[in-house]
Amino acid sequence: MDAHWLALPILNQLNSGVLVLTTDYTISYYNQFIERRLGVPLVEVRNRCVFDVFTDLPEAWLTRKLDSVIALNAPTFSSWEQRPYIVKLPHLRPVSGGTDYMMQNCTMLPLQHPKTKETFVCLLIEDATDVSIYQQELQQNMLALKQANRLDGLTKVLNRAHWEDLLQTELLRAKRYQQPLSLILFDLDKFKQLNDDYGHLGGDFVLIELASFIQSLLRESDYLGRYGGEEFGIILPNTALQGASDVAERVCKAVAEHKMLFNQQQIRATISLGVAELNTHRHKDAHDMLQCADIALYVSKRQGRNRSTKYREQLQDFVQKVNP
Numbered sequence: 001m002d003a004h005w006l007a008l009p010i011l012n013q014l015n016s017g018v019l020v021l022t023t024d025y026t027i028s029y030y031n032q033f034i035e036r037r038l039g040v041p042l043v044e045v046r047n048r049c050v051f052d053v054f055t056d057l058p059e060a061w062l063t064r065k066l067d068s069v070i071a072l073n074a075p076t077f078s079s080w081e082q083r084p085y086i087v088k089l090p091h092l093r094p095v096s097g098g099t100d101y102m103m104q105n106c107t108m109l110p111l112q113h114p115k116t117k118e119t120f121v122c123l124l125i126e127d128a129t130d131v132s133i134y135q136q137e138l139q140q141n142m143l144a145l146k147q148a149n150r151l152d153g154l155t156k157v158l159n160r161a162h163w164e165d166l167l168q169t170e171l172l173r174a175k176r177y178q179q180p181l182s183l184i185l186f187d188l189d190k191f192k193q194l195n196d197d198y199g200h201l202g203g204d205f206v207l208i209e210l211a212s213f214i215q216s217l218l219r220e221s222d223y224l225g226r227y228g229g230e231e232f233g234i235i236l237p238n239t240a241l242q243g244a245s246d247v248a249e250r251v252c253k254a255v256a257e258h259k260m261l262f263n264q265q266q267i268r269a270t271i272s273l274g275v276a277e278l279n280t281h282r283h284k285d286a287h288d289m290l291q292c293a294d295i296a297l298y299v300s301k302r303q304g305r306n307r308s309t310k311y312r313e314q315l316q317d318f319v320q321k322v323n324p
């Protein structure tokens with residue numbers, strides 16, 4: 001069967017762009033897919049240089065590609081991920097998802113006229129806008145999911161699992177590069193009473209408010225995490241004991257002075273803190289360091305709350321005496 005008569009109707013119904021160029025880059029043909037989007041009939045631009053008609057084309061890149069297709073007599077492909085579009089065309093999607101132009105996969109094919117033997121290059125342009133938008137959405141959702149997995153649902157600071165992983169990573173890093181590393185554990189004082197006075201919602205409000213307030217007092221390189229109910233931890237990379245203790249004192253004072261408003265009632269809360277520095281000889285993992293900070297926190301509680309304590313060896317004796 002002679003199939004020539006099929007070509008034109010099919011080319012014009014095709015849901016892809018077909019653009020045919022001569023070897024000196026003049027337009028020989030484009031189908032209705034391009035015509036509709038460009039708004040210029042083929043007869044007006046036939047035999048004109050493609051770079052004069054599509055002024056946004058990446059000329060240097062495209063001539064290199066076209067020349068190699070002609071020279072090698074082999075097709076080449078460019079995906080929207082490498083180059084979002086070659087021929088700048090609007091997409092016809094009602095909801096653009098932030099993309100103004102049609103994302104394109106483009107195959108460049110060498111063609112030869114059967115009679116004249118003249119060489120042409122055909123650019124087959126597939127609309128990849130939908131795929132690119134789905135991929136963007138997927139990436140955004142994956143990112144949000146990853147973030148959600150790392151954050152505490154109530155306070156939106158790091159959750160315990162992720163925070164502990166970070167502590168272990170920072171501990172290994174500090175040991176490897178012989179840098180200091182400190183840790184603060186803190187716990188809200190008399191939080192049970194606060195829950196009783198203002199209800200569980202009031203308690204939740206205080207946790208959320210203080211987590212965000214304390215976060216604002218820290219460096220971006222410090223990691224605040226929720227360790228348990230009303231217990232939190234701060235990892236301070238590259239910080240020695242005295243520096244971490246200064247941070248703890250500053251946070252303790254700021255929290256005590258911070259007024260919070262819940263249901264037209266003013267709430268004040270205090271915290272007790274324990275500070276420990278990494279001892280490369282004694283601490284083999286994050287758990288050992290946490291234990292020291294916990295002892296220091298315990299001492300702060302025993303000594304009247306609303307204060308911070310630096311960990312030192314003698315505190316072990318203090319704990320022993322109180323809890324024989």
Ligand SMILES: Nc1nc2c(ncn2[C@@H]2O[C@H](COP(=O)(O)OP(=O)(O)OP(=O)(O)O)[C@@H](O)[C@H]2O)c(=O)[nH]1
Pocket residue numbers: 154187188189190191192193195199200201202203204207228229230301305
């Ligand atoms: N609202 C609220 N309360 C919580 C949450 N997690 C733990 N709590 C409460 O925090 C209180 C902690 O009480 P305790 O462990 O006795 O400590 P405390 O009352 O803070 O006393 P000290 O730590 O000794 O100062 C308990 O009543 C828990 O129910 C939470 O997510 N939201």
